[in-house]
Amino acid sequence: MRALYWNGVNDLRVGTVKDPEIVNPHDAILRVRLSTTCGSDLHFIDGYIPSMKPGDVIGHEFMGVIEDVGPEVKRVKRGDRVVVPSFIVCGQCWYCQHNLYSLCDNTHPKPELQAPLLGGYPTAGIYGYTHAFGGYAGAHAQYVRIPFADNDCFKVPDGVADETALFLSDAAPTGYMGADFCDIQPGDTVAVWGCGGVGLMAQQSARLMGAERVIAIDRFPERLRMAREHAGSETIDYTQVDSVLEALMEMTGGRGPDSCIDAVGMEAHGTGPQYAYDRVKQALRLETDRGEALREAVMACRKGGTLSVLGVYGLIDKFPMGAIMNKGMTVRSAQQHGQAYMDRLLAHAQKGELNPAYLATHRFSLEDGPRGYDMFKHKTDGCVRAVFAP
Amino acid sequence: MTYRHSEPPHHGMTSRHAHAPEFRPVLLRVNALGVALVAVAGVAAISMIGAQTLARGRTTRIGHQRGNGEASTYAHEPEVERSLTIEKPAEELHGLWREAETLPRVAGHIAQIRTLGDGETRWRVPSPFGRDYEWTMRLTEDRPGEVLRWKAADSASALLSDIAVRFRPASGGRGTVVTLRVRVDPPGGMLGEALLKLFGGVVPRELLSKSLHYFKSLAETGEIPTTERQPAARADTR
Numbered sequence: 001m002r003a004l005y006w007n008g009v010n011d012l013r014v015g016t017v018k019d020p021e022i023v024n025p026h027d028a029i030l031r032v033r034l035s036t037t038c039g040s041d042l043h044f045i046d047g048y049i050p051s052m053k054p055g056d057v058i059g060h061e062f063m064g065v066i067e068d069v070g071p072e073v074k075r076v077k078r079g080d081r082v083v084v085p086s087f088i089v090c091g092q093c094w095y096c097q098h099n100l101y102s103l104c105d106n107t108h109p110k111p112e113l114q115a116p117l118l119g120g121y122p123t124a125g126i127y128g129y130t131h132a133f134g135g136y137a138g139a140h141a142q143y144v145r146i147p148f149a150d151n152d153c154f155k156v157p158d159g160v161a162d163e164t165a166l167f168l169s170d171a172a173p174t175g176y177m178g179a180d181f182c183d184i185q186p187g188d189t190v191a192v193w194g195c196g197g198v199g200l201m202a203q204q205s206a207r208l209m210g211a212e213r214v215i216a217i218d219r220f221p222e223r224l225r226m227a228r229e230h231a232g233s234e235t236i237d238y239t240q241v242d243s244v245l246e247a248l249m250e251m252t253g254g255r256g257p258d259s260c261i262d263a264v265g266m267e268a269h270g271t272g273p274q275y276a277y278d279r280v281k282q283a284l285r286l287e288t289d290r291g292e293a294l295r296e297a298v299m300a301c302r303k304g305g306t307l308s309v310l311g312v313y314g315l316i317d318k319f320p321m322g323a324i325m326n327k328g329m330t331v332r333s334a335q336q337h338g339q340a341y342m343d344r345l346l347a348h349a350q351k352g353e354l355n356p357a358y359l360a361t362h363r364f365s366l367e368d369g370p371r372g373y374d375m376f377k378h379k380t381d382g383c384v385r386a387v388f389a390p
Numbered sequence: 391m392t393y394r395h396s397e398p399p400h401h402g403m404t405s406r407h408a409h410a411p412e413f414r415p416v417l418l419r420v421n422a423l424g425v426a427l428v429a430v431a432g433v434a435a436i437s438m439i440g441a442q443t444l445a446r447g448r449t450t451r452i453g454h455q456r457g458n459g460e461a462s463t464y465a466h467e468p469e470v471e472r473s474l475t476i477e478k479p480a481e482e483l484h485g486l487w488r489e490a491e492t493l494p495r496v497a498g499h500i501a502q503i504r505t506l507g508d509g510e511t512r513w514r515v516p517s518p519f520g521r522d523y524e525w526t527m528r529l530t531e532d533r534p535g536e537v538l539r540w541k542a543a544d545s546a547s548a549l550l551s552d553i554a555v556r557f558r559p560a561s562g563g564r565g566t567v568v569t570l571r572v573r574v575d576p577p578g579g580m581l582g583e584a585l586l587k588l589f590g591g592v593v594p595r596e597l598l599s600k601s602l603h604y605f606k607s608l609a610e611t612g613e614i615p616t617t618e619r620q621p622a623a624r625a626d627t628r
Contacts (some may be wrong), residue, residue: 001621003621003623005622007623012552013621013623014621017621017622017623017627018621019451019621020620022614023616023618023619023620024614024615024616025612025613026611026612026613032600052622053622053624054623054626055622055623056622056623057621057623058620072612078406088615090607090610090611091611092477092611093564093609093610093611094564105603105606105607105610106603106606106610106611106615107607107615109614109615109617110598110617111596111617112592112597112599112600112601115596115599120599122603125482125615134615134617135549135617135626135628136617136620136622137617137622141621143621145620147615148611175531249407249501260622333620
């Protein structure tokens with residue numbers, strides 16, 4: 001089959017690889033209909049997170065049709081049109097039983113590679129996202145093997161288009177979880193850093209959960225426009241204000257946002273000396289992360305508020321722990337527990353309350369995958385997400 | 391899961407922690423001040439490992455510098471132990487571990503294991519230094535729900551001379567704590583670094599940990615997570 005693979009830092013290629021096969025009894029094989037780029041892919045494409053091997057098929061946000069199932073698969077069958085969350089989960093362990101799906105105990109084939117990163121407690125495996133996170137083949141391909149298909153494949157109702165279902169694989173559940181972490185009360189104001197796929201989904205989710213105001217922070221005019229038009233957010237272009245902190249304080253009447261969601265992560269952009277400091281340290285590999293957005297979110301949040309971290313980080317320094325402690329903040333974070341939210345997300349999609357298809361600004365054949373990633377990375381032509389059809 | 395923190399501090403390792411042969415991006419240098427970290431790649435891993443190294447360096451020791459710039463800090467201790475909590479009753483886990491196919495499946499990354507019958511298994515570890523290590527393990531203790539223990543029948547060629555699996559109830563009714571204790575005791579002795587080479591750079595306690603995780607997956611889900619036979623644009627696709 002044809003697949004998009006990582007050949008080295010900033011070197012993606014399309015080639016012919018063997019087809020996946022049923023290996024374990026709960027496996028299914030999915031014929032991919034659509035897959036999409038994710039900002040977190042850029043971290044290993046750019047070489048900021050380790051343990052990729054040349055030849056790894058990438059891609060963790062996708063949907064398609066079941067092609068084949070293993071002997072123990074009971075709930076899904078050949079021909080089902082399904083969306084698959086990015087994290088592979090067993091459905092049996094303590095974490096799965098407690099809706100903490102991305103922390104699943106039983107789906108990481110290479111825990112010894114992750115131990116140095118997380119202290120020896122392996123998390124769920126991810127499709128196409130480094131060997132430290134399982135080393136599973138990804139979904140930018142014609143076919144992909146889905147372990148534990150009964151837990152991980154969700155049938156897409158008629159009337160929900162492929163392009164809508166696609167983003168229920170990662171961007172929507174991640175954003176939705178980020179809003180859920182904020183325990184939003186009527187009248188709340190939620191500030192969201194980042195207007196990429198996850199940030200926009202977090203903004204829409206916050207509205208669905210009852211936030212009265214959502215304030216979005218980014219620098220790209222077309223993304224800020226999407227935030228206003230699709231999520232009903234107020235917006236701050238951080239390159240156009242002296243201080244995001246002051247802007248938020250004024251917009252909230254000196255109270256501060258009740259919750260702050262970081263949907264940016266380790267490759268944040270910013271302005272000013274702190275950003276320059278991070279750039280230099282990251283270039284010298286003295287820290288992995290540029291943490292401008294995260295630091296700003298901590299400082300901007302009201303007393304007793306919630307910081308919800310969706311951005312992907314490695315090791316960050318100059319982290320304002322004192323502000324978190326003295327302001328009595330709650331910090332919540334996770335990789336997406338998509339399986340916990342999928343029923344609600346599909347219901348929202350079916351009722352038209354959440355339609356993420358607008359994120360698909362650019363569509364490519366799989367053969368043009370490297371060009372798609374390049375446009376996505378550089379946000380060329382207003383690219384929010386590049387979508388691939390095999 | 392519960393790991394026991396019983397190892398003495400110097401038992402750990404630093405820069406060589408958990409690298410498969412193809413994943414060796416880490417170049418770690420601890421200078422006299424113990425503060426400089428230089429990485430060529432693998433940034434997140436580096437930073438975390440570096441932090442551990444610095445923390446340990448203060449209280450224990452700092453790895454000596456080798457010519458290639460890698461710190462050599464793995465000091466081998468023959469007794470290695472790891473525990474993991476599994477959400478199944480002890481009797482069931484004991485029974486699963488006694489099944490002939492279990493040991494080859496959960497310890498296949500340590501050795502090629504062949505079941506001989508009568509509680510005996512034949513172990514083989516390919517060696518980059520010449521003669522492969524090959525020996526027989528014999529079941530010496532078997533108390534349902536409590537313990538299983540195997541000892542090397544011919545310890546003159548055994549890399550692992552004593553393997554014990556113990557079961558005890560987990561607190562809070564959360565299943566069973568399974569403790570795997572192994573004596574890694576190469577004939578004629580072996581430097582820690584040489585031992586690591588046999589196992590692709592992975593330290594023994596991580597090998598044990600992986601076995602426990604595989605056993606847990608098998609017990610809780612009926613299968614072991616794997617990337618075998620998957621697609622990739624290279625020869626060894628795992």
